[in-house]
């Protein structure tokens with residue numbers, strides 16, 4: 033049986049519970065322990081797949097095809113392990129399970145109630161991964177903020193578990209905010225005191241308090257928090273704002289967060305943390321030797337969380353290339369034939385983002401055209417790949433009204449069409465083509481060169497696909513399909529061999545990029561952008577050009 037660390041949050045949302053949980057997990061993993069993280073979300077959606085990215089940020093897809101919270105992306109990126117359906121549980125899923133059981137007659141004769149039936153199901157899920165024998169420690173992040181109505185059953189389940197499990201099997205870490213009042217020139221502990229009080233009223237007492245703060249916590253302040261909140265002074269941990277999230281494990285190590293947890297859990301079998309590779313990446317991140325600007329063309333750009341995994345994949349790929357990747361967000365809705373050149377002029381590479389629905393697609397198509405014609409490195413993901421196909425159909429094949437049937441049901445040339453298996457699907461949640469599928473890359477292609485492998489496996493989240501009816505037309509005109517799923521013949525990768533770097537993928541490579549294993553397409557795309565900018569410099573500067581000769 034594994035031991036458990038629970039992470040709760042107080043005062044406000046967006047304090048970065050996911051990053052703290054992932055950082056702690058990283059440290060424990062670096063000390064030789066087998067760790068995983070799970071997230072419990074208090075909303076009633078069965079999973080976040082049906083949520084608009086504006087509401088909840090990106091929907092992260094696991095290998096086994098679960099549509100999950102974006103924090104699972106952080107867990108995978110930090111730990112370099114796969115998570116699964118079991119790592120993300122919502123109130124909706126808990127209730128669904130209990131209600132289904134009730135209908136099956138599992139509670140015959142009984143009144144089904146929040147306590148004990150809902151809390152029993154929460155506890156069962158909290159302990160589930162720990163019973164597999166695969167882990168020494170399970171970190172459970174409780175979504176929401178203490179005091180919210182919806183998180184009550186989760187806190188109650190945690191209260192019960194704290195009593196039911198041996199004392200040395202659980203640790204509760206509470207993440208809170210210590211705001212700095214400029215006018216008073218002071219850090220304030222009152223909101224934290226209230227948050228701990230609220231948690232205590234609900235029957236849970238934290239062992240460790242992690243304080244998000246803009247300024248250093250003085251020993252006096254730590255003493256005060258310890259005194260008012262009933263924890264040892266060494267268990268008051270400072271989590272100051274960091275220049276990158278990947279610094280946080282090191283900051284937590286300096287504060288001994290991992291050691292305090294291990295002590296409480298009575299775990300003695302661990303070694304000094306091996307963070308060699310992690311630190312190397314951080315060094316490269318801190319001291320880049322070059323810089324490129326990549327345009328991110330999307331319609332959710334106001335909310336950075338909507339493209340979280342893509343942005344992080346660029347951080348990983350940038351570090352490997354020792355290159356700072358500057359992201360320039362370009363709202364696809366505002367790109368017009370008149371302004372496209374001006375909007376994209378300073379870019380060294382262009383990424384067209386995934387998405388759904390017709391809003392902003394014409395701008396995406398214009399951006400692809402610009403990249404194709406100007407030999408600007410291009411990378412299209414999912415909808416971005418579909419846009420590249422439509423652009424090619426319209427402007428190279430001359431199929432003026434070509435489109436995806438997602439946007440125009442009556443297009444005369446449905447070069448992107450609904451997958452056959454999707455035609456009978458009516459319900460929305462969890463019904464797309466989801467999770468890992470394999471793909472065969474063809475010899476001599478850019479894809480094969482990038483992956484250096486014949487069979488690859490990537491994660492998916494889509495309903496539409498390249499229409500194979502048009503395959504010959506595309507190939508003859510110079511857009512090749514360099515990757516396909518062998519069983520279904522579904523086109524997974526398209527590219528333009530006549531272009532220095534032009535690749536569109538139906539899957540989501542960003543979901544598999546981790547700090548220690550950056551994704552090869554992102555790595556090669558950044559490399560292509562670097563080459564593009566170097567070439568630009570030589571063209572602009574004839575002196576450099578003659579030196580080159």
Ligand code: GLN
Nearest residue numbers: 386387414415494495496
């Ligand atoms: N809307 C497109 C489809 O369902 C693309 C989805 C995506 O970009 N994730 O096929």
